Amino acid sequence: MGDIGLWIAGLTGATAVLASWVTSRGHTRAARLQAEISAAAQDEARRREVRRASYLAFLEQAHLMGVEYRQTPSILRTEDLELRRTRIEEHRARLREAFGPFRHTGQVATVHARSGEVVEACDRVFTACRTVYMALGDISDGVTESAVFYTSLAHYWTAVDDFGKAVRLEEA
Template identity: 65%
Template sequence: MGDAGLWVAVLTGGTAVIASWVTSRGHTQAARLQAEVAAATQEEARRRETRRASYLAFIEQAHLMGVEYRKTPPLLEIEDPEHRRLRLEEHRERLREVFGPFRHRCQVVALDGPSMTVDAGHRVFVTSRTVYMTLGDIAAGICEPSAYFQAIDDYWTSMSEFVEAVRQEGA
């Protein structure tokens, strides 16, 4: 009977060790899973915040372009074609200076955003280029000053579409 008691004690002890090991392993796996979920959640939050910051920076740069565009109408009213050409060329030079940071922000949006937002940002970029090229055509006498107003309307429409795309994305 002494041997039977020893076997029961060994079996009970072994069962307790195995149960402890299984429980410990389960807790370890649960903790690992919880850590992975927390890390993924943090990464998604960081990614969302980065995307939001890039969108805000792009919108800010687009509005800085708009500040320069608002200086255009008085230049278009200049009667003397040569004087208007010179002033428009000076204006286009200022636009090129503002365009660099604008282009950079557009490229960041293209890296960070989903396709709908990237496409909307690209349209803003294209319409901004159209405004610039239209001003060059007006300066060269290729088109009438009224062409500017259609180009600038397209620019602001594309900006509104970009903001709406960002809003729909939920960033």
């Protein structure tokens, strides 16, 4: 009977060790899975925040370009053609300076975009911005009338609004 008791004690001990090992593996797997899920959720939240920040930065720069565009009508009303041409060229130089950060934030926004619609909307904003700039050059050269600026500017603001709509649809 003593041998059976030793055998039962050994079996019980081995069962306890095996049960402990299985339990610890289960806890380890559960902890690893929970850590992976948590890391993935944090990574997605970080990506979402970076994307939103890039979109906001682009919209801010688009509105800063708009601030520059708001100075244009007073320049276009200048009666003296030579003075007007000089003022337009100075204005275009300021627009070129403002375009650098505008372009940079647009590129960052397209890198972080989840949808092609946002990328296309961003490209339309750049195209409209270029059209406004070129219209000012044509007005300065006397090739076209001032009304072209206002038409181009309306297209620019429509493109900016379309970008905002594309972002809202992407975030929905």
